[in-house]
Amino acid sequence: AYAVYCVILYRRNKANVQQLPGPRYLWTLFSMANSVLPNSEWNGGMLLSWIGRHSMWDKYGSEILAFVPIIPGQPIMWTRSVEVARQLLANKSDWDKAPESVESLGMFGENLFSSYRDRWARHRRIVAPGFNQKLYELVWRESLRTYYDMVQTEEWLNHGGSYVHPDVIAMTSKIALYLIASCGFGMSLAWDGNVGERIRGLSLPECFQITSDSMIAQIFLPKWAFRLPFKALRKVYESNLVIESILMRIIEKRRLAGADPVQQGNAKDVFNLLLTANEAETDSKNALTDRELISNCFLLMLAGHETTSHGLGAALGLLACNPDIQEKAYEEVMTVVPDGSDPTFQDLESLVYVQASFMEAMRLFPSVNGIPRRAVQDTVLKVPTKQGSAYDLPIKKGQIIVVDFIGLNYNERHYSHPDEYTPGRWLDPTVEQGMNFSTGPRVCVGRKFAMVEGTTILAMLIRDWKITPILYEGETLPEWRVRCMDNAVAAAIGFGPTAFPLRFTKREKALIAA
């Protein structure tokens, strides 16, 4: 009887997605089984869009696919078309966030990311004012400070000018977390030692690591499960409590400091403006509750570091295995700042090739690899065909589509020779500007923050160090990229290569001490 039920539902689901082609897996893509099991004939897995970035689309010959599960569950559509993505993400479209995406970052309650569109504007009004020119200048200054903090530690200094960093992604993750902590919340963490206050033995960086590692469990397990007496689950529970209390303390401290900028510490940070915007709404229904404030702070910390760190790490790896491109970026830095001094905030605008190196790395390894949307009513999508025409695809209310940024970024219709690392393509104004930061009303609020941080850190590292990969005997640079980057990716909160070492050899003209 169950088998008959499965067959009937499977056929109904196929009809609901207009018989679109696509792989048939056992269970729906939005399930715990799918997330924890690897990609196989029977299971999509977390790396489905990476593994299938060419083969999946070539096989079915369509820019929109449907994953209809064999065991009854939600059928999910998947697209790699910029045109379809724009229809989904446009202002006042028939599409809203999908519950799975809302729940993924809503463990502390509703926030800017985890809100449906009828409640979203309230959060954006409070959070957006924090992102302004003064903040970006602060990000630039703090990026310089963090860079010097890092390269003046013993591990960088004690290697006679040639240092092998064992895990570049861990390094960029630390840079990004320290920057969002300082520019977002005025917390000054020191590279070598001070990780801020510890509660229940845990520091903020450790808590964020636990959050990243437990993301799948936090999405699929009920909240009460984390209170069960299992060490791994309790650790997540404890870590959430610590994050909550550290963020609550920051809120209380700032409230006590009132309008005194000296006591407030870094008066230009995001959090200060967020609180000020919220105070202005006091007594109105738009004011955020303390819980929503905590949730937004958590979101900014997490979104602000998991994404940029992966982009920066990918850029360093790709520059290392493309020495010509690295040299071109170095020459640009030396042209913009000929005396080898630090680039000013205004200089960042002129570092177009460095910026392009960062953007192109995020095209090849998009930190946010896909975003789901759900139809809020019956609607129709215009889907492009290979022949250059488009057809109407009727969609039923409740249908979920994932905009697959990996598929989109490797789509030859949008980018020629998509596997190649070609930063120069971003200097052509006719090139598809991509979706690294999404588009429409829910475009990434931290886009400029990430660009300023990425450009400054890359410019400083390229200026002072020659970056090279550690090759196996006889290994070529493209083979290194396949081994250490293409074949070693992971998807959790952010997507990208996991861990690889790089050699940093001090350039002759570098001003930093060695």
Ligand code: HEM
């Ligand atoms: C390379 C770096 C980054 C990438 C690739 C990136 C990408 C994205 C994307 C694709 C979205 C849209 C998600 C969706 O609609 O479902 C988004 C939203 C968001 N991002 Fe980023 N982001 C980056 C850096 C940052 C930074 C540095 C911050 C904060 C400091 C940030 C904060 C946010 C927030 C709060 C949202 C939700 C916006 C809304 O719904 O109104 N992001 N980001």
